[in-house]
Amino acid sequence: MSQPKEMPTRNKILQMMKTTGPMSTREITAELGITEMAVRRHLGVMERDGLIESKMIRQTLGRPTAVFGLTEHGESLFPKNYHSLTLDLLGELEQELGEDTVKHLFDRRKVKLNHQYEPEMQGKDFHEKVLRLAEIQNENGYMTECVKKDDDQYVLMEYNCPISQIANRYNHACDCELKLFESLLDADVERTECLAQEGRKCVYIIKSK
Structure with missing residues (x-):
């Protein structure tokens, strides 16, 4: 029996950001269990491709920390069913009026x-x-x-x-x-x-x- 393929690291990062919101490099590293250098490499490619963006957040103590979150383009990779809702609404409108x-x-x-x-x-x-x-x-x-x-x-x-x-x-x-x-x-x-x-x-x- 074949084993299911493991999700690519980039997809894992996108899914983590979708479910938990913006994350720091350290948080992503701890979650994935890979080196910080590898995480930074993935983040660099994803930011270049316009899938994620970084911003600085202030900490109670210490320096501000960079966190990474999904861009609108990154959000668009997740399934949306807007057309079904639109068709349903237009169908109701057509039936009524x-x-x-x-x-x-x-x-x-x-x-x-x-x-x-x-x-x-x-x-x-x-x-x-x-x-x-x-x-x-x-x-x-x-x-x-x-x-x-x-x-x-x-x-x-x-x-x-x-x-x-x-x-x-x-x-x-x-x-x-x-x-x-x-x-x-x-x-x-x-x-x-x-x-x-x-x-x-x-x-x-x-x-x-």
Whole structure:
């Protein structure tokens, strides 16, 4: 009978910080039973990767001590079930008030995002707007790639969709994204492939007017 694999040291440290909060190097060393040098090496790599961050805390006696805790990126490694809650709430809303109410919520979200990003498009030409949109989507976790076909046309590809579970149920979310792109870019936008409709990626053909 095979034995279960031991959890990697880095994962152990992350789990310890998740369950107990920020910890000092000494506390981590005592918990893991390895050398302090090894712990510092792991902490250095994890801090470099943006998984943890250090801060100084004051002691009753002696010098302040450095403790390490999870960053937002580190927290994101632990399972979250937000989409299930969101789908449940949207389902209840749809049952109580109808599908049009849910669509209205997505429309409101589009308007909000348009107000948020429109100032970043001011003063930019078509080329600059498309590249900035690709950056915005990448920053929001869409794993974008932008390819220039000619002076008047780009292909924007998104290999990840942070709201895919919601978009799979409510395709209006995808329609709102397309309209948002059209508004921000003042361009003609056509979606030729969609992750929410069994595509391998979302593909947008963007043409200047």
